[in-house]
Amino acid sequence: MLISHRTSVVARLGTAQTLAWASSYYLPAMLATAMAADLSVSVTTVFAAFSFALIVSAVFGRWAGQLIDHHGGRPVLIGTNLLFAAGLLALSLAQGPVLLFLAWGLIGVAMAAGLYDAAFATLVRLYGHDARSSITGITLIAGFASTVGWPLTAWLELEFGWRGACLCWAGLHLLLGLPLNASLPRSVAAPDVSPVVAAVSPTAAPEAARASGATFWPTVLLSLVFAVTWFTSTAMAAHLPSLLQAHGLTLAAALALAALVGPAQVAARLLEFGFLRKVHPLLSAQLATAAHPLGAVLLMVVGGPAALLFTVLHGAGNGILTIAKGTLPLVIFGPKGYGARQGLLMVPARVAQAFAPLVFGLAIDRLGGSALWVSTGVGLVGLAALVWLQRSGSVVR
Numbered sequence: 452m453l454i455s456h457r458t459s460v461v462a463r464l465g466t467a468q469t470l471a472w473a474s475s476y477y478l479p480a481m482l483a484t485a486m487a488a489d490l491s492v493s494v495t496t497v498f499a500a501f502s503f504a505l506i507v508s509a510v511f512g513r514w515a516g517q518l519i520d521h522h523g524g525r526p527v528l529i530g531t532n533l534l535f536a537a538g539l540l541a542l543s544l545a546q547g548p549v550l551l552f553l554a555w556g557l558i559g560v561a562m563a564a565g566l567y568d569a570a571f572a573t574l575v576r577l578y579g580h581d582a583r584s585s586i587t588g589i590t591l592i593a594g595f596a597s598t599v600g601w602p603l604t605a606w607l608e609l610e611f612g613w614r615g616a617c618l619c620w621a622g623l624h625l626l627l628g629l630p631l632n633a634s635l636p637r638s639v640a641a642p643d644v645s646p647v648v649a650a651v652s653p654t655a656a657p658e659a660a661r662a663s664g665a666t667f668w669p670t671v672l673l674s675l676v677f678a679v680t681w682f683t684s685t686a687m688a689a690h691l692p693s694l695l696q697a698h699g700l701t702l703a704a705a706l707a708l709a710a711l712v713g714p715a716q717v718a719a720r721l722l723e724f725g726f727l728r729k730v731h732p733l734l735s736a737q738l739a740t741a742a743h744p745l746g747a748v749l750l751m752v753v754g755g756p757a758a759l760l761f762t763v764l765h766g767a768g769n770g771i772l773t774i775a776k777g778t779l780p781l782v783i784f785g786p787k788g789y790g791a792r793q794g795l796l797m798v799p800a801r802v803a804q805a806f807a808p809l810v811f812g813l814a815i816d817r818l819g820g821s822a823l824w825v826s827t828g829v830g831l832v833g834l835a836a837l838v839w840l841q842r843s844g845s846v847v848r
Contacts, residue, residue, distance in 0.1 A: 471535065511559070534561035
């Protein structure tokens with residue numbers, strides 16, 4: 452595969468991913484208040500419908516991965532553009548909570564097969580063990596989904612109302628996303644045996660571990676890691692400004708610092724693309740998982756002056772963990788059956804993601820700024836799981 456051709460594939464898939472994230476995951480932050488007012492429901496009800504979409508995506512995630520394993524990513528991703536468009540159209544027509552939940556449920560099905568997990572599986576079908584740099588590439592592009600999506604959604608809502616904004620996003624899926632995904636190359640049969648990148652012990656291969664049947668604990672541990680890290684990521688996305696205010700920052704300062712999370716993510720992914728690409732993904736995941744607890748402890752001990760460091764550490768860690776979510780299953784289990792396994796691994800993470808805003812919001816209400824002890828604790832659990840995974844003879848010997 453020519454490098455220039457692969458770069459083109461990454462650019463197209465990354466652009467399509469930016470559209471998918473901006474029109475789903477990042478949509479409620481800008482439209483929830485307007486939706487609630489127009490539909491005569493509470494903002495909490497709107498976010499509950501969004502949480503319902505995340506739960507639906509967890510249910511359908513493994514099914515979507517199996518489709519990609521059997522048919523490749525191109526037809527599945529094309530289908531998600533149609534599902535996103537249909538869900539957004541239904542959302543624009545909602546007149547009450549019933550259609551609101553049904554529309555978000557349809558969007559949840561699209562999210563199961565149309566966000567990072569599906570994109571990662573598509574790249575693994577195309578490039579096998581050599582997909583790590585391509586996975587990093589699409590996260591570099593789609594890392595700007597909130598940077599693009601939030602202001603664009605706000606402008607569309609201002610010009611056309613929230614219903615018009617949903618219709619515009621639906622149109623973009625048909626006019627932009629669908630052609631981008633349709634232009635992806637057709638994948639051949641999934642690679643079975645190929646050299647694994649240097650692992651914790653260079654003598655082992657994922658096929659050997661699979662042959663011995665020793666996949667249960669690695670699966671459990673990775674599921675735990677993804678669940679706790681996605682819990683923290685989603686909790687911070689929902690509550691970071693108020694959390695910083697609880698540590699003495701003004702609203703303006705808190706918003707300014709929260710805006711640094713995106714650039715910190717992209718900067719960390721550039722680091723992963725450069726220096727850390729020579730490092731085993733398990734080690735980079737351990738460093739990334741430790742970043743949030745380290746920054747959180749500094750913020751709780753030092754206070755406001757450490758807020759900048761906390762925000763940057765959290766964003767950088769989250770940026771690398773997004774890549775690790777794609778690369779760790781590849782390097783540990785190999786490319787065969789990657790899509791289905793990825794869908795299975797992410798079920799607990801999507802459930803944790805669905806409840807993270809509510810749970811962490813309650814923690815802030817009761818503990819104030821000390822709620823960071825909650826995210827610090829779950830982060831350390833994730834780090835311990837990664838260390839256990841490294842030392843587990845069931846993965847590599």
